[in-house]
Amino acid sequence: MKIEWPGWQRFLLIVLNTASAQRSMTGGDGTNEIRPVVLSIAYLWRNCSYLLFTDGETSGYEALAKVRLHFLCVIVIVVSDRRVFLESFAESSLRGRLLSGTSTLIAVGRLRPQDVEALSAHWTFSMYNALVFAPGSSDGNSRINSSDGKSSGGNSKRWNLYYYMPFTASGGRWIALGHWHPSRGLILQEGRSLLPKKFSNLYGATVNISALPYKPYWMEETNSKGDVIYSGSDKLMLDAMQSTLNFTSRALKVTTWDEVVQRVSERKAWTAPIIHAVYPARLKRFDFTRTYEHDINQAFVMAKPVLEPKWQSLYYPLTNEVWLCILGTLLISCVGLIGVIRGSEQMQQGKKIASGGVILEVLGTLLGQGGLSDRLPVTLSTRLLVLIWLFFAFIVGTLYKGNLVAYLVAPRYPPRPETLEELVKVVKRVTMPYFGETLRELLRNSETDSLRSLGNMMELGHDIDEGLRLTLHNKYPHLGSLRFLQYQVAEHYTEADGTSPLYLGREGVMPILNAWPIPHDAPFKEDLDFVILALIEGGIYNKWMEDWLDEAKKVGRQSRRRQLEAGVPLESWTGDFPTEASVDSEPRALTIVHFQGPLMLLGFGMVFAGVAFIAESLVEWYSSAKAGEIRLRLKEQAIEKLF
Template sequence: MTTFASDKTRCCIAMCKSRRLSSPMKFPSVRCVPLLFAVALLHMATSAIPRPLVANNDTHQEVAKVLQMTGFSSSDSHIIFTDGSNEDYQPLALELIMGKVFHGVALFNTKAGHTFNNTELNQLTSSALKVRIASLGVNILVLSDEITFLKEFAISSMQNRLLSDITKLVVIGHLNLEDIQVLASYWAVSIMNTLLMIPQKEGLHESMYGGSINISVLPYEPYWLEEKAEDGSVIYSGLDRLMLEAMMSTLNFSVSLLPVRTWDEVFQCVANRSSWVAPVIHFVLPPRLKATGFTWNYEIDANLAFVMVKPLLEAKWQSLYYPLKHEVWILILGILVIATWSLIGFIKVSWKKSVMPSKLGSDLIILEVFGTLLGQGLNSRLPVTFGVRTLLTSWLMFAFIIGIVYKGNLVASLVAPRYPPRPETLEELVRDVERVTMPPFGKAFQDVLIESEVESLKALGNMMQVGIDIEKGLKMTANYRYPHIDSLRFLQHQIAIHHTQADGSSMFYIGREGVMSSVYAWPIPHDAPFKENFDFVILALLEGGFYDKWIHNWLEDARRLGRQKNRQGLALDKLKQENSDENFSMITYGKSDDPKPLTIVHFQGPLLILGVGAYIAAMIFFTEYFELSWSYLKPRCTLWKKKGT
């Protein structure tokens, strides 16, 4: 490998194939063995995405510098071929001519979009041959991105003997590795003095020229998924897979997967440089930074989170008390007492005026007031004075409004009951649970947490049980209320796909506050020369909103798929079959069309009132019964005593 460098241009000439000739090719500025086929990388100030050369004030100077390095002399004759497939090449050729970089230039241009064939190119090469014969030294420059044109030119140039042993041929075009290998099979390229130049941006290797790189990865939903097709092939998908495909398309490379079995092997392959990248999300931790580098972080909101089963309703008798607040109950009780005593006073005044046909006792008046509060009708024996009517009208309106409000709130509290408090933050998690679980890759997290200076993080690391996968972790969460810790997106995917009912609800919930806040990125080897390329593509996807859109679409699709599976009765079937002999006490999801039934918990309040009332009524009944019996037996006992005396 021989390298030339200038301020804005760097040309790397790599010998791909060599063979000793009787008359070796000589480059004035290069001392090397006979060069039969070379590839040059021209770094130009072009756009971030690879595109053809654009003629500007400095382009012809940059091209001239490189051509002079390869032996082009301004005193020689120069023949330029363009195919019209790229509109930027013809202005470049005119720049080379009008800029007086070369003297004695012949330009041969074909029509844009025309089908290339030997007949047309034979005419061009025949005309160019006349220029070569009439000149002492000739250099040929071909500007084209079309592999078809280049192949036809290679054939036609040899048929018409356009290339001689001293003629230098330079081809400038955007070609991938496969196209270069095809051209290498032609005599004009592999044997004659030919140089291929691929335009590139200065300081950034935008194209990897169709090469293949090794990657190490394992399935991790929703970032990387593997599914087997009917023909046995493996189909890859996921958020990170989409980002990798964008990189492959932009940077022009392919990938080869290394066989790995554990996450430690995935990371170790990158650390020992057998893998170029692990294209799946990794938490950036200090120990990992010592082993590998990382790309630009692209997942900031997806922190490490925990999942738990929702707490069940506890048996409470206050279900009838919840619809109204304490001060409202006190206000109603006060108004009830005031209204009752006011009505008793009004009625007593009416008795004195003999308005009532018969008197009502205070106990009956109290029952009437309570009855109207509960929706019972009024007794027709109440007085008909205007004062009593006005008081009763005000009370009935108050009782009606209070009854409607109470019934509405009661229904709302039964439909959406108040659940017990549940852990939502890290501090609450450490306080309320005694153990947490995490997948096998959680060992690195546990080491970091134990060494933390934050007491809650240190306590979390001490109670962590590593090596529990998501399926087993959810079982332990349902049975023993042990939280399971994993990536937020991964937990959202698992719950949306496997544990979502048709109405969108789930028996699991994700804590409102994450366990650890950091960033996610792809591991790459330290000081990797392609880091700048990968970072550019990642930033372009983030700034364009593509990654956020992928996340939104994926979450909607996952939830919809979970609801469809539940409607078909397939949700959790596999999980139930595997745990049929393990007392896996999970809540059974009902059908989507079945209404949610009220449980005994909702009716504890009325049942308690009924039981207490029945007990008090029984005590009163037996008291009255014994009192009545005693009043019946007492005279007889007295009579018996008199007879005895």
């Protein structure tokens, strides 16, 4: 079977161990055993560049890892007869990120069967595309072959090609793909491909994952038997992966989010199947799958502004200019009417009307309570002036009362921040869980003033429950993923009528890419990405998310309704806080807030009237006492004159 290699641009690195490999390459014993094999492999990549290491050092791979990023595919050839060197290379190349999921590793050396078997214990040889050339028998009866996977030995002119499959029906094992012969080159066995897919079918294997509850992406519940039941949108996506790739998952025991990603970076867990924001700092510890939830940003939640008691409720229906105009008109009308009345009284020699009474009657007509027509002189000028004033008072009073009713029924609520720029202007403290340290450092180093200000305001260490309580009672906004905040508000802070005392900002804090953490250069990334892409492009994932959010709203409303039916007061409810009246909701009764202005005016009036009454009583008592003293003195003087 002839091998056809794709015409990709490749970069070939040859790592040689000086002690053994060069001796084999140069044929120290005159046999030139390995050199023809390496030259034959190099011929397959004859358009590649070569970088040759002959010092046997297993270091410097970090620099080479940066070089391979500029090429579509990297082919690494390791030549050594010693298993110890190959194992050291496997560990060093893994730390240095020399290989990637699309790389191909080719190991060539006179290895014993047990040496080949031992290489499968290393992630580099078991998970990556790793081919091993080792001597085999010319008759094909190698002791490691495609059928039994056992050991070998034989004629050194024949080199068997082995490939480790970590997941098969009988478990992980080495398989023989073919052999190389000096006269015939590389020949694959019938039905074999050069690089079989390792992760398209895991044959029911158990894969470790690490996760913590993060609604609605990942949720955990314990049933009556003590078993943990997982649910959520990301759990459904994991189920789809398990069905497609044929594996089962086992959640490792973790207690913090640092442990969740630590298990992934250590390769103890394949992935953390929960949405994580893709930050540059995190890329230093682990990689990510294909991104999803592209329209979901970091958002903030705040308490809706509520009406605070204000005496200005009587003042707000008219603007300042209108009030000044009414006051000026009132003064002018009082002065003009008093002047006209005084002139008419002189002409008609009628009974005089006190000026204070005129002013009181004018105010009464403005408030719809007075009547001047039966007490005024009957001159034409007086009647015309009164008629004009009554018409003006009617128009002003009607407009004021109508606007006052509209203002009381549909009050003007204080403005609420909806964007990041508005948020940083009105708050001085923002809460977030402890895992927001990465985001805070990112915001503090931002070139945008609003983002940098937000980073300086952030206070970490508040979980979602504590953060929302601070939001409700102290007006501190809480940061988090948009879907996560939507779910928490829907489930725990929704009234029976569907309203909530909380709201989410119309614009997010900043756009964020989201994905699942996976180990650096994970070779199974392509297979996971395939499932994620299918679910996202098909709209299935978004449908799952909508269903979970709708269910949370339904549960929240039902829970609140049951509490209301049981007579549970609002103060004992989890989501305790007064909500604002909605314009679109049913009419609601006016509260004490609406009538604080009239009540304060009445109270102040009664206080002033009481003070005036006491003052008048004191003046009257003093006047009476003074008059009594005068009368007594006059009486005494009269008696003295008589005697």
